Amino acid sequence: MGKRDRLSDDEIAGFVAAHPGWVRAGEQIERSYSFPDYGTGVGFVIKVALLAERRDHHPEIALSWGKVRVAWSTHDAGGLTALDLELAELTDRLSAG
């Protein structure tokens, strides 16, 4: 199982069950994070963006006041891969400050 091989539905369901906040949305996993203000959300977006650049793997990120939505998928694989799950866990760590 390479990091960029598509995951099975069961593997994805197992991740979602073990990682509160993450949900499957088609060929993505997504999670929204709440922040006390817009600026704190921006800081989180920057950290996720820098992670994405370091790993050459980029999420969808939506920023609004007090909220950031992050969605991971592997475009090259046309679905979810282990890389998405790994980066979703890293995204959670970044949200913890």
Ligand code: HBI
């Ligand atoms: N980001 N989410 C995501 N999925 C990809 O397939 C991807 C990426 N960032 C860069 C990237 N692929 C490059 O390796 C090229 O394949 C575009």
